[in-house]
Amino acid sequence: MAETGLPKIGSVLGLDGLQALIVALAARGREVIGPVEREGAIVTGRISGIADLPAGRTDRQEAGTYRLADRGDGALFGYAVGPHAWKRYLHRATETLFRVRRIGEELAFDAPREPPPPTAFIGVRACELAAMAIQDRVFQGGPYLNTEYAARRSQAFLVVVNCGDPAATCFCTSMDTGPRVRAGYDIALTELLDGRHEFLAEPGSDAGAALLAYLPTRPVAEADWQAADAVAARAAAGIRRHLPAAGIKDALQHHPEHPRWDDVAERCLACANCTLVCPTCFCSTVEDRSDLDGAGAARVRRWDSCFDRHFSYVHGGAVRTQTRSHYRQWMTHKLAHWWDQFASSGCVGCGRCIAWCPVGIDITAEAAAFVEGEAHGDA
Amino acid sequence: METLESTVLAQPFFAGLDPGIAALIADCARNHSFELGAYLFREGDEAREFFMLREGDVALEIQAPGRPTLVLSTTQAGDIVGASWLVPPYRWNSDARARSRVRALGFDAACLRAKCDEDPRTGYAMMKRFAPLLVHRLHAAHLQLLDVYGRTAPA
Amino acid sequence: MSVDPYLPLAYRVIAVRQETADVATLDLLPVGAAIPEPAPGQFAMLYVFGVGDVPISVSGAPVEGAPLMHTLRGVGPASRAITRLRPGQELGVRGPYGTVWPVAEAEGHDVLFVAGGLGLAPLRPAVRQVLANRERYGRVSLLYGTRSPQDILYREELAGWRRMLDVQIEVTVDRADASWRGAVGVVPDLIPRACFDPASTIAMVCGPEVMMRFTVLALQAAGLPFERIFVSLERSMKCGIGLCGHCQFGREFVCKQGAVMRYDRIAAIFTVREI
Numbered sequence: 001m002a003e004t005g006l007p008k009i010g011s012v013l014g015l016d017g018l019q020a021l022i023v024a025l026a027a028r029g030r031e032v033i034g035p036v037e038r039e040g041a042i043v044t045g046r047i048s049g050i051a052d053l054p055a056g057r058t059d060r061q062e063a064g065t066y067r068l069a070d071r072g073d074g075a076l077f078g079y080a081v082g083p084h085a086w087k088r089y090l091h092r093a094t095e096t097l098f099r100v101r102r103i104g105e106e107l108a109f110d111a112p113r114e115p116p117p118p119t120a121f122i123g124v125r126a127c128e129l130a131a132m133a134i135q136d137r138v139f140q141g142g143p144y145l146n147t148e149y150a151a152r153r154s155q156a157f158l159v160v161v162n163c164g165d166p167a168a169t170c171f172c173t174s175m176d177t178g179p180r181v182r183a184g185y186d187i188a189l190t191e192l193l194d195g196r197h198e199f200l201a202e203p204g205s206d207a208g209a210a211l212l213a214y215l216p217t218r219p220v221a222e223a224d225w226q227a228a229d230a231v232a233a234r235a236a237a238g239i240r241r242h243l244p245a246a247g248i249k250d251a252l253q254h255h256p257e258h259p260r261w262d263d264v265a266e267r268c269l270a271c272a273n274c275t276l277v278c279p280t281c282f283c284s285t286v287e288d289r290s291d292l293d294g295a296g297a298a299r300v301r302r303w304d305s306c307f308d309r310h311f312s313y314v315h316g317g318a319v320r321t322q323t324r325s326h327y328r329q330w331m332t333h334k335l336a337h338w339w340d341q342f343a344s345s346g347c348v349g350c351g352r353c354i355a356w357c358p359v360g361i362d363i364t365a366e367a368a369a370f371v372e373g374e375a376h377g378d379a
Numbered sequence: 380m381e382t383l384e385s386t387v388l389a390q391p392f393f394a395g396l397d398p399g400i401a402a403l404i405a406d407c408a409r410n411h412s413f414e415l416g417a418y419l420f421r422e423g424d425e426a427r428e429f430f431m432l433r434e435g436d437v438a439l440e441i442q443a444p445g446r447p448t449l450v451l452s453t454t455q456a457g458d459i460v461g462a463s464w465l466v467p468p469y470r471w472n473s474d475a476r477a478r479s480r481v482r483a484l485g486f487d488a489a490c491l492r493a494k495c496d497e498d499p500r501t502g503y504a505m506m507k508r509f510a511p512l513l514v515h516r517l518h519a520a521h522l523q524l525l526d527v528y529g530r531t532a533p534a
Numbered sequence: 535m536s537v538d539p540y541l542p543l544a545y546r547v548i549a550v551r552q553e554t555a556d557v558a559t560l561d562l563l564p565v566g567a568a569i570p571e572p573a574p575g576q577f578a579m580l581y582v583f584g585v586g587d588v589p590i591s592v593s594g595a596p597v598e599g600a601p602l603m604h605t606l607r608g609v610g611p612a613s614r615a616i617t618r619l620r621p622g623q624e625l626g627v628r629g630p631y632g633t634v635w636p637v638a639e640a641e642g643h644d645v646l647f648v649a650g651g652l653g654l655a656p657l658r659p660a661v662r663q664v665l666a667n668r669e670r671y672g673r674v675s676l677l678y679g680t681r682s683p684q685d686i687l688y689r690e691e692l693a694g695w696r697r698m699l700d701v702q703i704e705v706t707v708d709r710a711d712a713s714w715r716g717a718v719g720v721v722p723d724l725i726p727r728a729c730f731d732p733a734s735t736i737a738m739v740c741g742p743e744v745m746m747r748f749t750v751l752a753l754q755a756a757g758l759p760f761e762r763i764f765v766s767l768e769r770s771m772k773c774g775i776g777l778c779g780h781c782q783f784g785r786e787f788v789c790k791q792g793a794v795m796r797y798d799r800i801a802a803i804f805t806v807r808e809i
Contacts, residue, residue, distance in 0.1 A: 097540040100626070102583050106565070107624040111541045142790070144539040144775035253785070256806045283779030285772045290584030297584035299540075304778070311780060314770045315609045325808035329782070337785035440712055447711035450718040455727075478715065518748075522720045523708040527742040528651030528681035 009209075011217035012224055013189070013199040018076070019050045020215050021159070021187075025120040030157060033089065034122035035077065040068060042082040044089075047122065050076060061167035061351065064360030077123055077191050080167035081350050085279035086121055086128055087135060090152045094302045097286065101296050116148070120157040124185070126178030127170075127348040129160055131279030133184055137342045138282050157207065160185040164193075164231040169351030171241040171364055177348040179235035187212060190228040200228045243335075243349065243364045244371040251367075251374035252336040256328065260369050265324035267359050272305035274353035274361075275330065280346050281305070306330050335367060383408050386484060390431055391457055392508060400501050407490035411483045419460060419475040419483070426469045428485040429461035435481030440474045452519070453478065462513055464488035539775050542581045542626025543567050547619045548601050554685050556608055557652065558617040559593065561601035562627065569629050571596050574637055574659035575766065575794040578629030579774040580604065582619075586612040589771045591656035591793070592630060595663060602627065605655035605687065631774045633794045635660035636764055640736040643762075644672040646728060648749050650721055650741020651680050654687050656766050656793075657740045661695070668700065672735075675702040675728040679721025679745070682707050683714045702729055721745060722752035732757030738794075740766040747805065750797055760798035767792045767800075784809055 013021065025032050026048065034047040037054040047053065053076040060067045061080065071078050098111040124132075136153065139146035163172075163179040172178030181188050186208035190200040200220060203209035275281040285304035290297040304311060307326045312319035320326055338346030347363070354362045384405040387393050393401065411430065413419060419430055419437060430437075437460050439451040451473055454460055460483070463472050469488065495502030544565040551559040569578065572592040581587035588610070594603030608614035619625060637660050645664055649657050657676075664671055676695065680686055686705065696703040704724045706717040717724070721741070737758055739749050746765050753763055769788040772778040781788040784803040786795065803809050 098538075098542070100542075100583060105546075105623045107544045107583060107626060109542055109544060109626060111538050139777065142776050144777065146777050147538055147540070256803065256809060282777070285778065285780070286586070288584055288586045294584070299581075301540075301778075304772070304780075306779070312770050314768060315613075319769065320808045322808060329809075333782065337782070340785040341787070438712070438718065447713065450710045450712055450714060452719045453706075453717045476712075519720045519723055522722075522744070522748060525744060526681065526708065527744045528679075528685060528708065 008202075008220075008225060010200055010202040010220040010224070011212055012192075012220050013201050013215065013217050015050060015197055017201075017216050018189075018199055021211070022047060022049055022122065024211060024214060025157060028118075030118045030120040032120045032122060035079070035082065037068065041066060042068065042079050044082070044084040044086070044121075044123075053077070053123075054079065058165060059167055061169040061355040062360075063169070063354050063362045064357055066355045073193060074197060075164075075191060075193055077161045077189075078165055080163065080165060080170055081125055081128065081352060083277050083352065083356055085277060085350075085352070086124060086132060087279055087282075089119060089121070090132070090156065091135060091139065091146070091149050091282060091284075092152075094300055095148050097299045097301050099296060099298045102294070113147070113151070116152045116155050118155045118157070119152070120159065122159045122161075124158050124160040125163055125350070126160065126181040127172045127175075127350040128279055129158070129181055129184050130172075130175075130177035130348045131350070132158075134280045134342065134344060134346065134348065135282060137344070138280075141342065158185045158204075159187045159189060160204075162188060162190040162228070162232060163235045164191060166235050166238045166240075167351060167355070168240050169354040170239055170349060171243050171351060172349040173236055173239045174241075174243040174245055174364075175345060175347055175349035176245075179239070180232045190231050192224065192227045192231070194227050194230075198224075200224050241351065241354075241362075241364045243347070243367050245345070247371045247374060248367050249336040249339055251370040252332045255370065255374070256332075258370065258373060260366065260373065261324045261328050263369075264327050264361060264366055265322065267361055268323050268327050269359060270307040270309070270323045270326050271358060272307040273356045273358065275305040275307060276303070277352040277356045278334075279348060279350060279352070280334075283311075306333070331363065331366065334363075383410075383484075386410075390433075390484070392431060392459060392512075396504060397500075400498075400504050403494050403498070403501055404486070404491065404505075407487045407494065408484050409487075411481075411485045413477040413481040413483070415477055415479055417477045417481075419477065419481070420471045421474050422471050424471050426461060426464040426471050426488055428487055429459065429464045430475075430483040430485050432456050432458050432460060433482045433484060435483075436478040437481060438476050438478050440476055442474065452516075452523075459509075459512060462509070462516075464492075465509065539628070540773070542579070542587070542628050543569060544624050545602065545627045547621050547623050547625070549621055550617075550619065553605060553687050556617070557605060557685075557687065558608070559603060559605040560616065560619065561594075561603055562625070563601050564627075565624060569602075569627055571598065572602070572630035572659075573634040574663055575635040575656065576630035576632045577656075577774070577793060578602070578604070578627050578631070579771070580612075580616055581626030581628070582612055582615040583625070585615045587626065587628070588612045588616070589631075589768075589774055589789070590616075591766070593655040593658045595659045595666070605652070605658075607652055628774060631789055633792055635738050635766075635794050636736055636796075637663050640664070640738075641667075641670040642672070642734075644730040644735040645674045646730050646735050646737040646753075647674075647676040648721060648725075648737060648739045648741075648753075649676065649678045650745035650749070651685065652687070653739075653741030653745070653766070654678055654680075657738060658688065658691075660738055665695065665698065665701065668698075672731070673702070673729050674700070675704070675730060677704050677706075677721055677724040677728055679706045679708070679724065679741075682709050683716070704728065720748070722748050725749075725752045725756050735762060737763045739763065743768075750804075760801050761796065763797040764794055765797055765800075766794050
């Protein structure tokens with residue numbers, strides 16, 4: 001990439017090249033997942049070709065609002081992000097951890113591990129790639145490995161698409177996660193619609209380079225690089241929201257009794273939408289299920305949310321019972337404690353929590369209120 | 380020879396007391412000795428004298444019909460036994476029983492109350508020492524009441 | 535780590551001792567592979583077939599080959615099921631997890647153990663380890679408060695420690711009838727009775743959070759700085775290995791930065807409600 005000062009390597013794909021890319025990945029035994037329009041949103045699902053992509057569609061997002069609209073062109077990736085985060089394929093909503101058989105008084109534990117199917121993700125955004133890197137640290141950075149996540153992650157081929165049209169809810173620039181990808185992908189595409197419909201393709205790994213070498217491409221010209229730069233510049237200029245990255249950690253960690261928590265608690269429904277759509281939220285719980293004959297049981301891990309009223313339950317009652325406490329936990333963890341735990345912010349600026357909050361709570365506005373209060377010596 | 384006055388001043392509870400006030404208080408004091416099992420006072424009795432323990436353990440107890448004798452708290456050397464002498468109707472709220480041989484300084488309550496009325500400085504010096512003691516006891520009673528170790532509600 | 539951290543190892547119940555009406559102690563031995571030897575302060579996740587698992591502190595001293603010992607109260611479905619297990623039955627064990635009591639750090643110092651209720655169970659391995667190396671420590675005191683005389687844990691062992699003559703054991707209860715000849719009152723009030731040099735004492739405190747809050751205040755009033763007071767925390771755990779997010783206490787994961795924590799690290803949030 002240009003930023004590293006290394007020579008820029010790339011090629012240009014046409015629509016036929018992109019089609020060939022998807023087909024080639026499937027032919028190599030991968031489950032290809034990309035953006036599809038479903039029930040009024042651009043979500044992720046299996047795709048078999050470019051015909052499945054949301055051509056000419058874009059998203060209009062604001063606090064508590066998500067709508068699709070026509071663009072008037074044929075852009076295949078002309079939207080920002082939808083409600084599906086890629087964690088649904090890597091850290092799945094439900095996962096069997098082990099099975100156990102009871103024979104008399106004896107227990108036999110078994111962790112059947114079918115190797116996960118190889119996958120290919122098409123259309124990953126820079127912010128989403130950053131979210132994957134964050135979850136890599138959560139699940140693979142400690143002394144105990146989330147084995148399912150590690151297996152699925154290693155089997156995922158990533159085709160990222162640089163953003164050209166951020167939503168009003170996006171704030172990746174504040175979190176230094178976009179709009180352009182830097183590293184950690186197999187292939188990076190930038191959709192070029194300046195009088196043509198092509199994709200600048202940059203390999204990010206040996207596997208990516210090998211696949212591109214196999215596809216019908218044309219050599220990249222300086223004009224193509226400039227066109228891609230223009231897309232990135234347009235994206236950065238289109239960012240409307242900002243989160244005060246400096247000072248937010250201290251402002252939140254030092255003010256657990258700030259009156260703003262009461263303020264947001266008046267609005268928050270504790271519906272947990274934000275934790276469901278957030279690409280870095282990772283909390284889970286376990287369910288133990290026995291077979292009807294009592295000879296076998298299984299333990300299943302499933303997603304959980306710190307907004308659930310049983311989340312902090314410990315012998316006799318929950319530690320956090322009020323909405324105020326739930327919201328404080330979520331926001332302080334995401335923007336402050338995460339730094340102490342995983343050496344980065346937990347937020348990538350994708351803006352999903354703002355759009356999908358039914359009452360439109362805006363994390364950037366809340367953060368600004370705390371930082372401003374800190375500056376004035378409030379609370 | 381150790382005088383009552385010097386004994387009073389030697390008690391940690393009265394540390395820093397003005398010697399003149401110590402002399403006044405000592406006028407109301409006398410030495411006591413209790414055998415194991417003896418009562419220092421009984422619930423309902425007039426609170427004529429309160430005690431500063433010099434040696435031994437004392438338990439505050441309540442007798443309730445049909446139930447074994449309940450112990451409210453235990454006190455030992457250096458503690459004050461009895462607070463009901465401070466407020467009307469000046470009647471003891473519980474029994475105080477010696478758990479061992481006890482040596483104590485007993486203070487005539489009426490004598491001390493009169494001295495406090497006569498000389499506000501004496502009165503204030505006494506209140507300043509008793510107030511923290513009562514607050515501490517109240518906090519301890521709260522903590523006992525919380526039953527923090529008790530069986531928790533079923534899940 | 536190539537071992538699956540979610541997979542329990544099968545352990546067999548060797549013995550069950552009923553300590554009080556709702557508290558039992560289980561001795562466990564591995565059926566096959568064993569978990570690494572737990573150090574004082576650590577806990578294990580105990581799994582009951584078809585019911586679930588719970589984090590329970592290890593109550594046994596780290597002696598090679600000794601059974602894994604856990605003292606627990608049955609309060610929820612899983613812990614109740616565990617207390618009802620009988621010798622010969624099996625359960626799943628994962629661990630040991632968490633941080634350790636500062637037994638090594640306390641060498642050369644006076645040691646003050648303050649236990650409340652079931653909090654004596656997680657402290658027991660540390661007490662045993664200190665007493666097994668008695669010459670390395672100054673004055674050693676154990677202050678223990680519990681609900682009533684019927685709730686006193688490890689009675690014979692406490693008496694045995696007292697008979698050692700160079701250990702100070704003080705016990706108090708919240709309530710009793712007159713057949714109890716010991717102290718009645720709250721455990722922080724035992725602190726003035728303990729013999730220790732506040733300039734060189736390490737205190738290890740374990741019990742219900744309310745009891746620890748007031749005990750820390752009393753220790754501070756007695757001259758101990760927060761850097762030499764250690765507490766053991768408890769929070770909801772669904773994995774014990776830092777992956778489920780439930781046990782967070784401020785920025786700390788109780789399963790990773792705890793359960794044993796040096797008090798100065800958490801002093802600021804310990805008194806924040808619903809943190």
